[in-house]
């Protein structure tokens with residue numbers, strides 16, 4: 640049986656310090672992401688790995704050439720218009736802006752900060768799949784312990800929902816913060832458990848994690864490791880995962896290839 644590994648990245652302006660009362664200009668938010676993305680895209684190229692980038696239209700408009708070149712090997716999906724603030728029109732607005740830049744159809748959507756959103760409005764904006772659910776419990780953010788943990792067709796909205804991977808049974812989250820904060824062998828072990836159970840693995844990180852974040856006054860568990868140390872850790876992960884399956888974009892995995 641073919642097993643697929645879906646690496647996904649939220650390609651957004653680095654606005655996270657604002658959440659912790661640490662000011663950062665829009666220009667610097669873009670710069671940090673640029674630096675991280677450069678390192679990340681080099682790694683993906685080195686290992687010939689296709690990935691999915693949930694991109695804010697705000698970031699894409701600042702880096703059109705880069706987004707066009709990314710779209711040659713990777714899937715560009717939407718991460719709304721900007722990372723902060725959301726109105727319903729941002730769904731169709733970000734989709735058409737990204738499509739204008741890349742000349743390719745945008746199929747997927749992921750809500751910034753995984754905020755709750757009505758799936759029928761995502762479908763109405765023309766998307767084919769949603770990836771805004773982490774089916775676990777994150778204190779202070781969300782409790783999705785009772786939502787489905789595997790890929791499914793939402794019959795009400797007629798949208799494909801592809802939740803992030805969590806470990807079997809206890810639903811330990813396998814998102815970016817776990818990757819940073821638990822021993823790497825344990826993280827890899829749980830990824831392998833998930834892929835064995837589900838036959839695919841769906842992970843998410845941010846390009847800005849590949850930039851050096853040491854000087855930002857944000858919590859240690861968020862910024863450590865970053866930059867080089869993060870890249871090295873990520874390379875070990877890739878080497879281990881490639882033994883277990885084939886890397887794919889989400890739309891490739893879902894078999895979405897036909898334009899409407």
Ligand SMILES: [Zn+2]
Pocket residue numbers: 649651718722750751752
């Ligand atoms: Zn995000």
